[in-house]
Amino acid sequence: MPHNLKLHKSTFRSPTEPIHIAGSKSESNRLLLLQALFPELELANVSNSDDTVLMAQALASQDSLINIQHAGTAMRFLTAFFAMQENKTLTLTGSQRMRQRPIKILVDALNQLGARITYLNANGFPPLQIEGKKLSGQTVTIHAGVSSQYISALLLIGPKLKNGLQLKLTGQITSTPYIQMTLELLHQIGVETHISANTIRVNPLKKALKTTIQVESDWSSASYFYSLIALSPVGAQIALTNFKKISYQGDAALAHIYKQFGVFTSFHNNKITLKKTNLVPSNTTISLHLANTPDIAQTIIVTCLGLGLSCKLTGLHTLKIKETDRLVALKTELEKLGASVVITTNSIRMAATKTILPDVCIATYNDHRMAMAFAPLALRTDLTILDAPVVSKSFPSFWTDLKATGIRLS
Ligand SMILES: O=C(O)C1=C[C@@H](OP(=O)(O)O)[C@@H](O)[C@H](O)C1
Ligand SMILES: C=C(OP(=O)(O)O)C(=O)O
DSSP, X not given: OOSSEEEXXXXXXXXXXXXXXXXXXXXXXXXXXHXXXXXXXXXXXXXXXXXXXXXXXXXXXXXXXXXXXXXXXXXXXXXHHHHTSTTOEEEEEOOTTGGGSOOHHHHHHHHHTTOEEEESSSTTSSOEEEEOOOOOOOEEEEEOSSOHHHHHHHHXXXXXXXXXXXXXXXXXXXXXXHHHHHHHHHHHTTOOEEEETTEEEEOOOSSXXXXXXXXXXXXXXXXXXXXXXXXXXXXXXXXXXXXXXXXSOGGGGHHXXXXXXXXXXXXXXXXXXXXXXXXXXXXXXXXXXXXXXXXXXXXXXXXXXXXXXXXXXXXXXXXXXXXXXXXXXHHHHHHHTTOOEEEOSSOEEEOOOSOOOSSEEEXXXXXXXHHHHHGGGGGTSOEEETTGGGGGGTOTTHHHHHHTTTOEEO
């Protein structure tokens, strides 16, 4: 695939077959860790994303240096996993960006439980030196306002600690559905958990009770098709598999959120059909609080640009520490296209844009979601996506699947 992809102004075409989206990377990376702790588990529809491949390789590795590149969940979940692997010492590192993504809150919590984790470079950031130990502690207090991944990492190892784990969460809890997903998957394999006020208790478990788990497809990946349908004429539709009405993934909120963009979702036999049912008045302002669904913020704001709508998106404090500072990246790239954008540390506002400028090159900053979020604009104008292969972090077949919807690429 060429490094930079030119997207030619195109018209949406409904694919003849449903598009199969691969398994959720969030569910897959949790389940792979659980499978390492409970080898009797069998998994189906596991994600083919780079982040999941890196997670699986790391879990199988005998090396003393493990590099998980850009994979945030792998970095956080493996820190907890290796901290409890007795008689194993290793270095866990990642890409240059990963070495700027904070991990101190998780490391402090693990060290409180008896782990021996130190920083090899900057204090509070990867690379980490992890000396695996039997963790003796049972109770830990942790700040929950920076990344839910720290909490999920601890919850996932909880059932294999001798006395289980009690987590007391402080601060404003962020990305809550991802914590709920972790708890749901633990329940699926038979782990008992108790929640009261801001305390979560995880009981120990010796053997998994349920042994085959089917990963649902990735709702965050589905978001780009929601955006395509939103930008298409009334009547446009597309089917995606395999999705359920009751999902563990917070991004399933797309079905509700995209009603505001005139997209109706129907569920049938593990398949969703997205259909553009009505136009959205051009004076509409989209106001959304996205602290529960941070990964679809980029998709949503680009949909607003394509429809000429103004928007205000809040609850976005976690975007600054993701693959790139997504708030700064969005402002820079949206303004190249003619938008007027204001960001704060936790929000982004965009005025209604009358004319989208043609032939813009969208920089992607090692962030898969920058590439995929801007791609549906090919329904409005010619544009170029720089470093197009970046999508493989979560959605390796993205460009092929996009082509099946009539978008012309070269
Ligand atoms: O636990 C997970 O699988 C994830 C949690 C979220 O991160 P934060 O909790 O850091 O917001 C999300 O953005 C990320 O893509 C995946
Ligand atoms: C933020 C993301 O991933 P991670 O934090 O796991 O790198 C993402 O996929 O949008």
